[in-house]
Amino acid sequence: MTRITGISLRRVLDSRGNPTVEADVLTESGGFGRGAAPSGASTGEYEAIELPANESIAAAREHAVPRLEGVYAGDQRAVDNALRAADGTDDFSAIGANSAVAISMAAAKAAADVLGAPLYQHLGGAFRGENFPIPLGNVVGGGEHAKEATHIQEFLAAPVGAPSVSEAVFANAAVHAAVADVLDERGVPAAKGDEGAWAPPISDADAFEVVEEAVDRVEEEVGFEIRFGLDMAAAELYDDDEGAYVYGDETKSTGEQIDYVADLVDEYDLAYVEDPLDENDYEAFAELTDRVGDRTLICGDDLFVTNVERLQDGIDTGAANSILIKPNQIGTLSDAFDAVELASRNGYETVISHRSGETEDTTIAHLAVATDAGFIKTGTVGGERTAKLNELVRIADDAV
Numbered sequence: 159m160t161r162i163t164g165i166s167l168r169r170v171l172d173s174r175g176n177p178t179v180e181a182d183v184l185t186e187s188g189g190f191g192r193g194a195a196p197s198g199a200s201t202g203e204y205e206a207i208e209l210p211a212n213e214s215i216a217a218a219r220e221h222a223v224p225r226l227e228g229v230y231a232g233d234q235r236a237v238d239n240a241l242r243a244a245d246g247t248d249d250f251s252a253i254g255a256n257s258a259v260a261i262s263m264a265a266a267k268a269a270a271d272v273l274g275a276p277l278y279q280h281l282g283g284a285f286r287g288e289n290f291p292i293p294l295g296n297v298v299g300g301g302e303h304a305k306e307a308t309h310i311q312e313f314l315a316a317p318v319g320a321p322s323v324s325e326a327v328f329a330n331a332a333v334h335a336a337v338a339d340v341l342d343e344r345g346v347p348a349a350k351g352d353e354g355a356w357a358p359p360i361s362d363a364d365a366f367e368v369v370e371e372a373v374d375r376v377e378e379e380v381g382f383e384i385r386f387g388l389d390m391a392a393a394e395l396y397d398d399d400e401g402a403y404v405y406g407d408e409t410k411s412t413g414e415q416i417d418y419v420a421d422l423v424d425e426y427d428l429a430y431v432e433d434p435l436d437e438n439d440y441e442a443f444a445e446l447t448d449r450v451g452d453r454t455l456i457c458g459d460d461l462f463v464t465n466v467e468r469l470q471d472g473i474d475t476g477a478a479n480s481i482l483i484k485p486n487q488i489g490t491l492s493d494a495f496d497a498v499e500l501a502s503r504n505g506y507e508t509v510i511s512h513r514s515g516e517t518e519d520t521t522i523a524h525l526a527v528a529t530d531a532g533f534i535k536t537g538t539v540g541g542e543r544t545a546k547l548n549e550l551v552r553i554a555d556d557a558v
């Protein structure tokens with residue numbers, strides 16, 4: 159029933175206006191699935207390779223499509239193994255992780271279509287658990303996502319006490335709006351960055367004050383606990399030649415960076431800190447985790463790149479206590495599931511994530527529910543972000 163009979167690939171726009179790959183998968187019994195690849199700006203050094211969309215499409219048409227015809231879309235491992243075999247490299251540099259992930263997601267959706275089950279149900283099965291992820295909402299940001307704004311890439315609202323997905327999603331939107339009010343009161347103009355977060359021309363220290371104030375206001379209004387967290391994307395701040403973290407005119411040694419982050423965790427009761435250190439520095443990650451890992455999540459994004467080998471190194475060295483999961487960082491849904499499984503077995507929290515360049519694709523909302531992830535990071539406002547958040551609300555509505 160789920161035998162793949164056709165795959166089409168095309169270039170579509172992502173949220174930055176760049177071309178990305180969209181895949182359609184058709185099955186024998188008329189099942190249909192569509193997936194589109196997202197794209198990062200602050201990409202990790204060890205990510206699977208994204209090729210220019212037209213090159214990736216040409217290579218996938220030549221090497222992957224013929225191999226996939228006849229494979230059962232319902233057998234996700236078989237689909238993803240065929241993609242790996244067609245590519246023949248470790249990092250999808252032959253057909254591009256963009257075509258690979260688009261096909262992998264489209265095949266899963268085509269199978270769900272044939273089976274008549276929602277995607278989260280097909281991927282997660284009957285025993286997937288009953289939890290829903292807490293959305294981490296980007297409300298202020300800079301770094302590679304907005305020039306002339308904060309050095310820290312993302313300030314993320316974390317509505318940890320929300321009684322439902324829907325209330326959490328609306329709380330994040332309220333924090334986003336409250337940030338605009340606080341900035342306005344301070345006379346600070348703010349454009350938006352790539353993910354829809356405010357990108358004000360203020361110092362990181364001022365941004366902490368603004369976000370704390372906005373979170374407090376909304377917390378009072380909604381009556382449940384809202385904390386906040388960060389994606390420091392520190393690999394982008396780290397200068398190899400200087401061997402230091404560069405914040406404009408200031409630099410911090412690795413030891414100073416660890417002290418800085420540990421102090422921030424305590425001062426602002428941060429719930430979450432992603433990539434606080436360079437992607438090659440497992441040791442420093444381990445030191446920070448040792449210091450504050452009992453009261454906050456230290457999450458590896460560029461550090462782990464959704465890769466089980468890099469995650470295993472982290473587990474062995476005690477680096478971090480959670481992992482960001484981005485299917486396009488590794489190329490297939492099977493690989494992303496493997497990373498989630500290894501993480502969960504070792505007590506690491508999982509955070510399913512969007513990219514800064516996105517499409518209307520909603521697969522990650524389903525993936526987060528299917529894998530029982532503790533968190534999902536997928537922005538706060540903007541169509542390509544609300545596509546996932548609204549899907550999450552619908553899933554929560556449907557699943558109870």
Ligand SMILES: O=C(O)[C@@H](CO)OP(=O)(O)O
Nearest residue numbers: 198199200201512513514
């Ligand atoms: O660093 C990140 O976590 C992501 C998403 O927020 O950014 P990018 O997609 O640019 O890597």
Ligand SMILES: [Mg+2]
Nearest residue numbers: 389432433459
């Ligand atoms: Mg990140």
